[in-house]
Amino acid sequence: MPTLHVELFEGRTKEQKADLARELTQACCRVLGSKPEGVDVIFVDVRKENWASGGVLWSERSAN
Amino acid sequence: MPTLHVELFEGRTKEQKADLARELTQACCRVLGSKPEGVDVIFVDVRKENWASGGVLWSERSAN
């Protein structure tokens, strides 16, 4: 029954998300013995102005 | 003090969200004895290309 939330910078393509969802699901099945239909993956697109590391937004870092 | 996060596919109307928020809040009050003003409900709209079950994005399933 694992449910995965994946927070990542916005801008990824549908193909990347489709690939990643498949690979993450397969990893859960391999390691945990989950059935594929029991695995949910939810992507959360985060804008660079909404994510800070070390106290600095990534939108400001990119400006450097 | 319960706080509810409700992840659902985007596209629901304001009326549906208003109705659902009211009903979820009432259920918490009935079962937990919460005061209504202590209950928060936050909706998270998820696009079908951001949610996968069984390793397949719902945006791809809908295409079938």
Add this chain to the structure above:
Amino acid sequence: MPTLHVELFEGRTKEQKADLARELTQACCRVLGSKPEGVDVIFVDVRKENWASGGVLWSERSAN
């Protein structure tokens, strides 16, 4: 496909959680037209020393 996360103070009984899960699920089905088997409810027990409102932990308020 709604998935609900319910953060609540620890100490609720299994019966309360069972009742609440059922009622929350029914509300989603009624308002959104979801099928029951597509609704997941996850409870997150929060200790009073882990939740602050107005800058004060509830464990400190209870001490008053």
Add this chain to the structure above:
Amino acid sequence: MPTLHVELFEGRTKEQKADLARELTQACCRVLGSKPEGVDVIFVDVRKENWASGGVLWSERSAN
């Protein structure tokens, strides 16, 4: 290693988010002894029609 998620009403400026990210990070460093580079802050913009308190969406309250 603290990771903070900050849910707030949409409409805040980049300057407010930059300031808040810096201050939240500094507070973690001061109180927990974290290194700044280990602190992540993720903002989650919530529309008023997606947040209900007391069973009523904030988009409906604002209409009053």
Add this chain to the structure above:
Amino acid sequence: MPTLHVELFEGRTKEQKADLARELTQACCRVLGSKPEGVDVIFVDVRKENWASGGVLWSERSAN
């Protein structure tokens, strides 16, 4: 910078979590081009009495 939250039933071994964290991280690197050190995986152990599907807690289903 992806951050993954993995909600799963409690009872998994450290070895399973170590394996799964490594595989999930590798998948992110392969598909998204992330650097390993930028990937965080957080496991959230959920008791069966805290997870309901179809309105029924898994702790009650297991009793069948």
Add this chain to the structure above:
Amino acid sequence: MPTLHVELFEGRTKEQKADLARELTQACCRVLGSKPEGVDVIFVDVRKENWASGGVLWSERSAN
């Protein structure tokens, strides 16, 4: 109305959490103009065996 979730390694004292909750709340009030009573802070204690960076659990790193 901001709500903050703070994921941090378990083992922090109540005093640290009380201090941090107060400081985080004050920062929100200063920067966003929030009223203190509208700010919620929820701490999520994470065990080192449940958090991986770079694909390695922190419980394994500490063993080095």
